[in-house]
Amino acid sequence: MTAKVLVVDDVYVIRKVLEAKLISEYFEVILAGSGQEALDKAINENPDIVLLDVMMPDLDGFEVCRRLKADPRTAHIPVVMVTGLDHPSDRITGLEAGADDFLTKPANDVALFARVRNLVRLKTMFDELRVRESTSLALGLAPSDPALDAARQLDAAILVIEDDPQSVDQIAKALRQQRGLVVLSDIDAAPATINGREWDLVIVSLTLEATDGLRLCALMRSSERLRQTPVLVLSRSGDNRSLLKAFELGVNDYVTKPVDRAEILARVNSQLRRKRFQDRLRETMILSVEMAVIDPLTGLHNRRYLDGHLAQRVSQAQLQHRPLTAVLLDIDHFKAVNDTYGHAGGDVVLKQIAQRIRLNVRGVDIVARIGGEEFVVIMPEVDLEEATLIAQRLLRITAREPFSVTDAVELTVTTSAGIAQLQYAEDAAGLLRRADAALYRAKAEGRNRVVAAG
Structure with missing residues (x-):
């Protein structure tokens, strides 16, 4: 997991040491040497997390934290106080200012990376919750x-x-x-x-x-x-x-x-x-059912929900320069399943495949049924290489276990997948169009395979 980290410290050497450590773990790093510079960069650079020194000459870290948490534009950004102060009252002051965590100088590498990754993961879930609640509000659901x-x-x-x-x-x-x-x-x-x-x-x-x-x-x-x-x-x-x-x-x-x-x-x-955000994500799904944005057969989101939500995810990814990948999955020879076992047999296969997909992706991923036998998984913060590995795993899981079409009949079914990662200035329709073209190639090249768009 990578992220954009704002490092705030008035000591140049400390800033550069933290920068080197974070870059070695593939984080993107922004540096600020004062409290006011930190406030400006938090607004203009939109970091995922702030590592904030307490003792600074212009504005101390506590005041910077208070201002970050009071500003709606930055209130959602996790703040870690990085300080040489180890008295309990200093930590209490930090908590009261809105700090999310603490690190004591000199920062242990295990602690540094654990805190950063944990809070970035939390912010990713919070961002997803904000987007989903925005979608829910647009559909008339309560905040x-x-x-x-x-x-x-x-x-x-x-x-x-x-x-x-x-x-x-x-x-x-x-x-x-x-x-x-x-x-x-x-x-x-x-x-x-x-x-x-x-x-x-x-x-x-x-x-x-x-x-x-x-x-x-x-x-x-x-x-x-x-x-x-x-x-x-x-x-x-x-x-x-x-x-x-x-x-x-x-x-x-x-x-x-x-x-x-x-x-x-x-x-x-x-x-x-973090747990509350998980629960809220689950609750928004349940509320969405009431607004008919769930496919009644499989229990996945339908095309209506995807169209509204994907546009927001694309806009957010473009604004933050983050990866976003779409995986289109299509059941191979599904017409033959319907012709042989009837639509009831086909429905059983659709429901079981939907269940296997849902159990093998993350909670923040969007899974939708967008056609008769076609599914899509939208993966924020996942690049093309990682999405290819995930899609290959989904294909293996689909083909490995037979589907119980009736009490007496088990059927082996395979799927094909096309993958596309969001490109600069691309919209949601363009992303899905390229994933669909990759899926067409997977079908043409023999099915039961993954093809990534160039």
Whole structure:
């Protein structure tokens, strides 16, 4: 995942060190040497995240953060305070100013990249939510209620798995306003407790005496029901090996022990916001059903929804100079399926293929049925090379398992795919036209293959 990062520090050497680290991980970097310059570049450059120094001569970082969060043009941009100040009151001041996270100088590389990627991922979901809600408003649906969202966050179901009394005490004090907090010290009961209900956030210690906390993380990520649940781990200071393994398993964030109250509060709030955005994305889909923008057979979005939403996604991608890719999928020899097994048999195949596509793409991707046997997946922040790999996986999944057309008949079905990445100054119609041309080539070249537009 790449992103545009605004680095703000009045010390030239620190700016250049952070720039070099971020560029080595393929981030785009913008530099600002003062608070006022940061405010100007946040508006004009539209960064995905701001790394903000606290001690600056003109405007300190706290005031810059307040102004960023007060301006509707920049309020949605995550802000990470990067500071040598480590007193708890400084972190509380940062939280009150609207900061999303903290890093202490000198910034550890693992922490730096984890914080940046986590908050960029959060902003991507928030941007998608804003676009979808804009589409919903255009269709006459109600906007979200901020007061209701805030109340739901306090009722969030949070599970803490920790056997260290000192950490438990600090977490309980930091999260004392959370009405849904559950602390589990009986580690043997952890798997059953994790699976026993829907959690908004699970906090797992990596220093448990009775078991390996990483195994609990793996348990959640291997479960289809729990795969999207945010997971935050508590790690021993300096244990980068365990942290890197945790991130490989799909953990979202971490806090270093001994637990700092302000830090864990910031991390928890960030993950709960992420979960809330996921839930809102799901709710907007349900509301869209009521407005007849869902294909009744497959449960996917239909052409009407795609036409309205894709135009906004294209406009956003062009404005931010970000990749956006369309994948068109068409069932091979579908007419023969209808001729042999009737439209009822064809409908069964359509529904099962739609289900396989939906389970194997991201929540922020748009999946729609746009014709009889034709589907489209719109992938923001995905380039042509990555989309080709995803499309090839979808084709393998389609062909690998037979389709149960009737109780007595199983049928092997293949699909073909055409892919196009949005080009400069191209509109939604042009993007789909090039993807369709690539799909035509895939059919002409023998079907059951992926062809990318040039």
